[in-house]
Amino acid sequence: GAVVSQHPSRVICKSGTSVKIECRSLDFQATTMFWYRQFPKQSLMLMATSNEGSKATYEQGVEKDKFLINHASLTLSTLTVTSAHPEDSSFYICSARPGGYNSPLHFGNGTRLTVT
Amino acid sequence: AQSVSQHNHHVILSEAASLELGCNYSYGGTVNLFWYVQYPGQHLQLLLKYFSGDPLVKGIKGFEAEFIKSKFSFNLRKPSVQWSDTAEYFCAVYGNNRLAFGKGNQVVVIP
Numbered sequence: 001g002a003v004v005s006q007h008p009s010r011v012i013c014k015s016g017t018s019v020k021i022e023c024r025s026l027d028f029q030a031t032t033m034f035w036y037r038q039f040p041k042q043s044l045m046l047m048a049t050s051n052e053g054s055k056a057t058y059e060q061g062v063e064k065d066k067f068l069i070n071h072a073s074l075t076l077s078t079l080t081v082t083s084a085h086p087e088d089s090s091f092y093i094c095s096a097r098p099g100g101y102n103s104p105l106h107f108g109n110g111t112r113l114t115v116t
Numbered sequence: 117a118q119s120v121s122q123h124n125h126h127v128i129l130s131e132a133a134s135l136e137l138g139c140n141y142s143y144g145g146t147v148n149l150f151w152y153v154q155y156p157g158q159h160l161q162l163l164l165k166y167f168s169g170d171p172l173v174k175g176i177k178g179f180e181a182e183f184i185k186s187k188f189s190f191n192l193r194k195p196s197v198q199w200s201d202t203a204e205y206f207c208a209v210y211g212n213n214r215l216a217f218g219k220g221n222q223v224v225v226i227p
Binding site for chain 2: 009036038044046091093095105106107109110
């Protein structure tokens, strides 16, 4: 079945550095991928919709210059957290559908980011 | 790593019928459990969550879910659905520092 792979699963970085998270659709093409963030004991928050070959659509309140999204191919979207701060520590997860709306939404396993 | 199973991806039922969506997970340790809903054209919203305490959790819009630890299940229920409940429903399990989602149930309620 369709699989979404996310890498790395865990990353620890120092304040001020940048971290890149990859989201790959392994056996299907995804023109659209979604990036979410989860704060402890809270629900997922949609950050942005990643569109292949064009700019991502960011949700209100999400800094596009801080959370850079690149969707350069039909199987890869990347989220780069620039100049990370401890408050950026969170769980980030991506998702994609192999087909139209009627197809299941597949999630990556998520990335635990800790900024020290 | 834990996995989450949701069966019957497509569910079609009539208004006023009862709905039950199954969710089973594989992780044996402490878990936090969630049900999310995605209405057509919208994005994920949290329906309800379980962290501890009463295993019967009540959420928004008349939904409830019951955590049965011995069965590794967290089934979602609604006694009487409405047309507006047409949506996609996702079960998610957080455990061992990982969040895993089921593949979702697409529920269509016929007026």
